[in-house]
Amino acid sequence: MRSDDVREVREISLFSSMGEKHFDDLLKMAYLQGFPAHVQLITEGDSADFLHILLDGTVELFGSSNDRETTMFIMRPVCTFNLSAVLEDEAYLMSARTLEQSRVLMVPAENVRNAMDADPAFAHAMVKELAKRYRVVIRALKEQKLRNGVERLANYLLRANEQTPEAGKIELTEDRRTLAALLGMTPEYLSRAFGKLRKYGVEVHGSEICLTNLDDLNHLAKPNPLIDSRTM
Template sequence: MLPSGVVIEEQGQHPETLQFLLEGDVQMYARAVGRTSTVELIAAPDAIALAAVVASEPVLASYVTLTKCRLLAINANAVRTRLGEDAAFGAAIARLLATQGRRRIRSLYNHKLRTGVERLASWVLVKWIEAGKVEAFRRPIKKQVLASLLGLTPESLSRCCGQLEQHGATLDGAEIKVFDPARLAILAQPDHLIDGISLSHH
């Protein structure tokens, strides 16, 4: 079991093992020209840097544990050898790669097709559904991680939080309140092809 804050893979390195995330949450992030941005948050069960292992290429992002995590490491060469020998294993890896690829395309659409406040509204709506549609629940990640995930500066996130109040939700400290989900959905414009789940019947 790893504590939070442990870097599992470093951007630009060749992974020596394939790490399967069995428990916990991992932040995938990239750095360039002095900037850092969160690519996505990965929840168990999933595989870390799977495409890099399969292709025997450098990892395009870094991965750090956000919570306590339990991982299973398998030698990368053994994984690639098994791919050529075991059709069922190869099919399972292909399905997992497809799932990861579609998830990241959805994230790209979210950033390309929505404004900052719309991205925040959509994120809040999804987390409200995951929390059981209760009116108030705790923000599951730190604000700076949320800002990076949504492609916002901390200042822009604060402005978006201020705008959100007139659309049915508030982010006050670590607490999120959704007091008018119908109005929030009007701003978020939920789309199952982008959000990955149906938000239309909230």
């Protein structure tokens, strides 16, 4: 790794509090690699050789079974993925692919486990990261079991609206197919779900969505902080 990169990595919160020596050991044999869009980084079932840390770009975590596939999460920097597989020294449970050009730091799993044992500050940061991820998954499972498709879309739009610069105007960053899989439905049904939201003030113009009646939309979606406060 270039020394510029090392400095950059050093500063992200996962590593900033760890000891110098342990940090150097951790990055031994680590790669900081750039990938184009639509490259598969991880295949579920493979043994967890590296902890991946997304520094730039977008990565999709997805799962497959029996010729079906579903998007589990869309990851944006800075975050780790498949940390639990590394800690447990087991197979990855999710596959990963880039959705756009991305930079990923790949740290050998062995190094991570050693650093956890050697450096309490790093262990602490990893625990925080893992606990945070855990809560994201619990929220996703609750959403999947407690809401129907239209409600999931409505709440997704309301969450996106929280993070948008201009309130009421959302720019969808993922294509329809990916969004549908993330929300747990087919692209066809997603189209219809948008249709059903029209009378709640949701206007669709390609990847730009306008919310013109937040009261009605909130009334339909009934957002719940124990499901929707997802700081990912």
